[in-house]
Amino acid sequence: MSCAMNHAPFHRLRLALLGVGLWLIAASAFAQAGTATAPPEFVDAAEEQRFHALVVELRCVMCQNQSLADSNAQIAVDLRREVLELMREGRSDAQIKEFLVERYGEFVLYRPQVKSRTWLLWFGPLALLLTGAIAVAVIVRRRGSGAPVPPDDSQEW
Numbered sequence: 001m002s003c004a005m006n007h008a009p010f011h012r013l014r015l016a017l018l019g020v021g022l023w024l025i026a027a028s029a030f031a032q033a034g035t036a037t038a039p040p041e042f043v044d045a046a047e048e049q050r051f052h053a054l055v056v057e058l059r060c061v062m063c064q065n066q067s068l069a070d071s072n073a074q075i076a077v078d079l080r081r082e083v084l085e086l087m088r089e090g091r092s093d094a095q096i097k098e099f100l101v102e103r104y105g106e107f108v109l110y111r112p113q114v115k116s117r118t119w120l121l122w123f124g125p126l127a128l129l130l131t132g133a134i135a136v137a138v139i140v141r142r143r144g145s146g147a148p149v150p151p152d153d154s155q156e157w
Contacts, residue, residue: 040084047087054093055080057111061104 042048052069058079060071068076068083079100086096100108106118114122 040080050093051084051087054083054087054096057109058083058097058100059108059110061108067110 040051042051055068058068060066060068060073060076060079062073062075063071066076068079083096083100086099091099097109106113
């Protein structure tokens with residue numbers, strides 16, 4: 001009987017932990033359901049087209065290589081809402097991009113402007129490709145410039 005009494009506190013502890021775990025799972029599910037946002041309502045098709053064209057060109061500042069249109073992160077939802085508000089205030093696409101660059105830096109643009117700071121970003125891949133092509137051409141020429149060695153008749157394969 002003493003053995004059964006020793007397991008009773010562990011059984012209660014297990015039940016308590018199970019209850020807390022289930023409560024946390026349910027609470028997180030409700031929290032996520034509460035944060036789901038409805039897609040924005042557009043005044044007309046032109047506004048919708050402009051909005052989608054703009055958010056595709058802007059990068060989510062939290063995600064790796066996702067546009068604002070593709071990202072489900074909360075900051076992307078907030079930025080999409082901000083872009084729509086700026087559009088409705090009458091700002092141009094360039095002004096909206098400039099506003100976001102001031103807040104988040106050039107990273108927010110999928111196509112950053114060509115400036116002295118971004119030359120490496122724009123021309124670096126081309127320079128690497130040309131360097132690689134030149135290196136391959138030099139190696140091929142060096143190997144091909146030697147006269148072919150005639151086969152040795154004494155060796156049989």
